[in-house]
Amino acid sequence: MSHQDKREKKNRKKKTPIEEHLGRYDIRISGAGGQGIISTGMLLGEAISIGDGKNVSQSQSYGPEARGGATRADIIVSDGDIYFPECQEIDLLVAFTPEAYEKYSTAMKPDGIIVADKNAVNIMVGQAKVVTVPFIEIATKKFKRPIVANIIALGFISTFLGIVSQKSIKDAVEDRFASSSHLELNMKAIEEGFKLGREYKKKFS
Amino acid sequence: MALNRISSDGHPLMFVQGNEACVQGALHAGCRFFAGYPITPSTEIAEGMARELPKLGGTFIQMEDEIASIAAIIGASAAGARSMTATSGPGISLMLENIGFAYMIQMPIVVVNVQRGGPSTGLPTKLSQSDTMQARWGTHGDFTSIALAASTVQEVYDMTIRAFEVAEHFSTPVFLLLDELIGHMREKVVLNKHDNQAVVKHAFPEIPPEWYLPYTESLDLVSHPAPFGKGYRYNMTGLVHDRAGFPTSIPAEITERLETLRNKILKHKREIWQLREYYTEDAKYVIIAYGSAARAARGAVESLRLKKTKAGLIDLKSIWPFPDEPIKEILDRCNIKSVIVAENNMGQLIHPVREMLGGSVKIASVNRYDGHPLEPQEIINVVKEEIYA
Numbered sequence: 001m002s003h004q005d006k007r008e009k010k011n012r013k014k015k016t017p018i019e020e021h022l023g024r025y026d027i028r029i030s031g032a033g034g035q036g037i038i039s040t041g042m043l044l045g046e047a048i049s050i051g052d053g054k055n056v057s058q059s060q061s062y063g064p065e066a067r068g069g070a071t072r073a074d075i076i077v078s079d080g081d082i083y084f085p086e087c088q089e090i091d092l093l094v095a096f097t098p099e100a101y102e103k104y105s106t107a108m109k110p111d112g113i114i115v116a117d118k119n120a121v122n123i124m125v126g127q128a129k130v131v132t133v134p135f136i137e138i139a140t141k142k143f144k145r146p147i148v149a150n151i152i153a154l155g156f157i158s159t160f161l162g163i164v165s166q167k168s169i170k171d172a173v174e175d176r177f178a179s180s181s182h183l184e185l186n187m188k189a190i191e192e193g194f195k196l197g198r199e200y201k202k203k204f205s
Numbered sequence: 206m207a208l209n210r211i212s213s214d215g216h217p218l219m220f221v222q223g224n225e226a227c228v229q230g231a232l233h234a235g236c237r238f239f240a241g242y243p244i245t246p247s248t249e250i251a252e253g254m255a256r257e258l259p260k261l262g263g264t265f266i267q268m269e270d271e272i273a274s275i276a277a278i279i280g281a282s283a284a285g286a287r288s289m290t291a292t293s294g295p296g297i298s299l300m301l302e303n304i305g306f307a308y309m310i311q312m313p314i315v316v317v318n319v320q321r322g323g324p325s326t327g328l329p330t331k332l333s334q335s336d337t338m339q340a341r342w343g344t345h346g347d348f349t350s351i352a353l354a355a356s357t358v359q360e361v362y363d364m365t366i367r368a369f370e371v372a373e374h375f376s377t378p379v380f381l382l383l384d385e386l387i388g389h390m391r392e393k394v395v396l397n398k399h400d401n402q403a404v405v406k407h408a409f410p411e412i413p414p415e416w417y418l419p420y421t422e423s424l425d426l427v428s429h430p431a432p433f434g435k436g437y438r439y440n441m442t443g444l445v446h447d448r449a450g451f452p453t454s455i456p457a458e459i460t461e462r463l464e465t466l467r468n469k470i471l472k473h474k475r476e477i478w479q480l481r482e483y484y485t486e487d488a489k490y491v492i493i494a495y496g497s498a499a500r501a502a503r504g505a506v507e508s509l510r511l512k513k514t515k516a517g518l519i520d521l522k523s524i525w526p527f528p529d530e531p532i533k534e535i536l537d538r539c540n541i542k543s544v545i546v547a548e549n550n551m552g553q554l555i556h557p558v559r560e561m562l563g564g565s566v567k568i569a570s571v572n573r574y575d576g577h578p579l580e581p582q583e584i585i586n587v588v589k590e591e592i593y594a
Binding site for chain 2: 042045046047049050055056057058059060061062076081082083085086088120167168170172173174175178
């Protein structure tokens with residue numbers, strides 16, 4: 001066994017949630033139109049696909065209205081071919097509104113996990129494990145921009161769950177805002193998300 | 206740091222929607238003219254062409270409606286530009302009159318239909334495959350159409366290039382049938398690293414302009430009318446015409462014109478046919494589908510195979526002319542018990558399948574038309590019914 005093979009074997013030992021699920025890992029990001037749900041799905045999909053080199057299909061569902069209305073983005077991750085590109089049983093649900101949480105929390109896998117904004121969970125629904133995080137509150141109070149709540153959430157799921165590498169998600173966000181005046185804001189938001197994810201991971205393990 | 210968007214063998218990588226992959230394919234195929242009118246779920250194609258064409262010296266025009274859009278791309282093609290439009294069902298309905306004109310004057314154009322629910326304005330943001338027959342029989346008169354399809358974002362890129370090749374080769378309109386799910390879904394696409402234009406333009410006529418007849422078909426029956434603006438003067442009309450392009454009512458010339466329009470495609474249909482098979486070698490139950498329905502069918506087949514059910518899939522990449530011979534060849538060599546046609550409509554592809562099999566094999570169907578994609582389980586259920594039938 002060459003040195004490189006050994007190193008690869010060592011790296012392989014630590015399995016990400018996606019690898020543990022073998023087949024496919026179904027992620028649904030959900031909320032209201034205008035919250036940046038589809039952009040969030042796109043960034044996560046791009047980071048896992050181009051950055052982490054896994055197979056990803058990202059689809060979405062939205063109504064004819066531009067704002068309001070229920071919106072969701074589905075990201076299916078797999079080491080093999082992805083056939084059906086929408087979530088069947090959800091491994092990870094990210095919910096930004098009570099409607100989204102209540103609608104999809106019953107479609108979870110038994111060992112699935114829900115990461116919800118604090119305002120989204122009024123009453124507990126379904127059996128899945130729920131972690132509530134004040135994404136919108138932090139975005140509003142610390143960054144004065146509620147819209148960066150989804151970028152904080154992306155950073156959070158990276159360090160809390162390890163479903164996307166920190167480098168890939170950071171690069172994807174940087175590429176997205178490279179020529180925008182909001183680059184610095186979004187880079188700070190993703191770092192905030194990384195930090196939060198690490199804190200919660202300590203708290204829950 | 207930016208994401209590394211180059212594959213290990215040097216090809217550019219993108220994580221994009223089917224619609225954006227269509228833009229990349231069209232540009233790679235040398236498309237330099239796009240006229241269109243935005244409509245969900247095809248708008249991203251127009252947006253992408255509007256952004257990219259000017260950079261390449263091409264032309265994008267947002268027209269006042271779909272009738273003008275199709276007229277503009279036929280005109281651009283007549284002047285020698287490789288041209289395309291993209292729309293959805295309601296737009297195709299408006300374009301059909303001029304699509305018939307393009308069949309008649311033998312003008313290569315690519316028409317992308319990102320299908321949504323109908324009839325009328327139907328379901329703008331939801332998927333459907335209910336324009337399958339429209340792509341075959343949409344405009345009036347006797348004619349033969351060509352329609353291609355794709356079920357992954359990579360295939361959208363590849364089949365868009367293919368659509369230009371086929372349009373150019375047969376000098377006729379080609380439909381690319383996508384649907385809302387495939388058009389809006391994001392997946393990784395590997396682009397061709399060579400930036401040369403993939404499709405070779407047909408050679409310019411060698412005879413002097415004064416002797417030129419636009420519709421003198423060669424042995425392959427295809428006419429390639431010379432581009433306007435280079436001294437080759439001739440008549441272009443939707444009326445049945447003679448070899449010079451002028452209207453005719455001589456029965457022999459009428460028969461020749463109509464048969465040529467049909468035979469130039471049907472005699473070479475093997476060059477158009479394309480399909481993908483999965484687990485068909487020993488299959489007893491074969492699903493026939495295309496586009497997003499084929500993805501659900503693939504999921505169903507994979508699950509059924511895990512449970513040792515001999516299911517297989519034929520995923521069509523060319524819909525019209527219907528690939529009956531290659532499908533029959535596959536069915537003849539496997540141990541077929543039933544054929545299942547899976548579609549996101551009330552049953553359209555099932556008609557050529559029935560015509561092809563003529564009662565020799567049992568045919569079942571799975572249809573969904575509520576704007577949501579077919580799910581693998583729905584197809585599995587129908588296969589199971591066939592097992593216990």
